[in-house]
Amino acid sequence: MSKFSDDHLVSLIVSSTGKSHLRQIHAVLLRTSFIRNSDIFHQFLSRLAPRDLDYSRRVFSQRTNPSVSHCNSMIRAFSASETPSEGFRLFRALRRKAFPPANPLSSSFALKCCIKSRDLHGGLQIHGKVFTDGFLSDGLLLTTLMDLYSTGGNSADACKVFDEITERDTVSYNVLISCFLRNKRTRDVLFLFDKMKNEVEPDGVTCLLALQACASLGALDFGKRVHDFIDGNGLGGALNLNNTLVSMYSRCGSMDKACEVFNRMRERNVVSWTAMISGLAMNGFGKEAIEAFEEMLKCGISPEEHTLTGLLSACSHSGLVDEGMMFFDRLKSGEFKMKPNLHHYGCIIDLLGRARLLDKAYSIVQSMEMKPDATIWRTLLGACRVQGNVELGERVISHLIELKAEEAGDYVLLLNTYSSVGKWEKVSELRSLMKEKSIHTKPGCSAMELQGKVHEFIVDDVSHPRKEEIYSMLAEINQQLKIAGYVAEVASELHNLDSEEEKGHALTYHSEKLAIAFGILMTPPGTTIRVTKNLRTCVDCHNFAKFVSRVYDRVVIVRDRSRFHHFKGGFCSCNDFW
DNA sequence: TTAGGGTTAG
Secondary structure, eight states, X not given: OTTOOHHHHHHHHHHOOSHHHHHHHHHHHHHSGGGGOHHHHHHHHHHHTTTOHHHHHHHHHHOSSOOHHHHHHHHHHHHTSSOHHHHHHHHHHHHHHTOSOOOHHHHHHHHHHHHHTTOHHHHHHHHHHHHHHTOTTOHHHHHHHHHHHHHTTOHHHHHHHHHHOSSOOHHHHHHHHHHHHHTTOHHHHHHHHHHGGGTSOOOHHHHHHHHHHXXXXXXXXXXXXXXXXXHHTTOTTOHHHHHHHHXXXXXXXXXXXXXXXXXXXXXXXXHHHHXXXXXXXXXTOHHHHHHHHHHHHHTTOOOOHHHHHHHHHHHHHHTOHHHHHHHHHHHHTTTTSSOOOHHHHHXXXXXXXXXXXXXXXXXXXXXXXXXXXXXXXXHHHHHHHHHTOHHHHHHHHHHHHHTTOOOHHHHHHHHHHHHHTTOHHHHHHHHHHHHHTTOOOOOOEEEEEETTEEEEEETTOOOXXXXXXXXXXXXXXXXXHHHXXXXXXXXXXXXXXXXXXXXXXXXXXXXXXXXXXXXXXXXXXXXXEEEEESSOOOHHHHHHHHHXXXXXXXXXXXXXXXXXXXXXXXXXXXXXXX
């Protein structure tokens, strides 16, 4: 074996990939003096550990005096494995022996172990030692620490750590941005995207994160700016960025732009197709989503679970019952090499519920091979609301209570179900129960972006500086719509008001109506009105928007909790399957 | 997986 030189051996190690090959190399090392060479052993272990953790655990424990890098290779491998907590245990054991000496890299790897195993306590221990260890100037360790707080939902502490980093680079900014995104501070993401440019250059990851924030806010204009930045900085060819752009434009209700990006892509994978299918689904283009799915199969790309979710939700949002059931059967048959998951079931139950086939939906819930989760029950509850099925609605709520998963929105759905069939005594009973349980409903809130500024409205909003104009515009719209045949749908109103007139009055000030009135007031004729709503839009507001689109000849795009409604010429893209 | 490390698509 002496024919090996150091260089030969190292290149052999570096080029080997298989477990057995690496074990053979280990045998060679053991038979020669190379095993005593710390550098070569490091090369070997860093190659072996991520590929064969069990074997490297043994190899490592046989080493009498492991070096810093040997230990780090092990901790690193654990941090990427299924048993990350073992990495932290190893780190602690080594620290107790104080050999090899502490170093920022092993602290970083150990932190990763804690983050992955959701061990906040362990992570805090490492943070507690950063100062005494003298690692305060290690930007990379601090960046990992930010991620610890970020995953623990503590963005304030992540910010504090960020402030302590003396030399921030793009990655430290990215980690902060990803922290904001994860913790729903989406506006801060956009702010930081602009601000960081004074210090460092945003990269592809930054753009990816910023696009996700735009998608979640529905901030189309900002999204376009990020798109320009991508093209202007030579990042336009990246597959992941293009996929995210398709998703961002879809989630901002701009299918034209989403298709444009998709059609221009030189390379497409299953994620690209899934983004496109889900985007079409979300925007009510069910037939087009199905066409895209078939096109994808023709291209020889196999669908994944997300793809089927997009496809089935396309069917449910467009009321394509037969098509949806057909795809569901094909899914169950194993044609797509997967089994239906909770999301797929959710789509099918939604589809049947919207189509008023409640019994069938319920029997599918009962036949599921896995335990229905809260979302499944909630979907069924939505169907009960559509159909005014009080009895099943009550049963569903009891399932949610059993799962300890009931939310304010669920009670609102049940309230809606009661009020839709005029059970006012039940409504007030449930209201007092909610009071007792101190369940607070989220107020409906609609937002409209106007020249880069977001205007928000809540029900009966009187806080807007131009409220008087808005309210008189709304009164005028109501007048015009009435002439065109619009009648307020009183069942949408939750409260048991005394007269029909009063009910009609209370409806007038739903947040989306205020936002639409504001849009008509502030934009020139013909401009598309885009409204984003935090909850599901009610029957009456849906009707209202349809009439507005015809009477005022405007395209009105309302983003709901989960989907878009494109109103044009008195019709909605959802075919009233909202 | 090219530099022992931190961020990343549907």
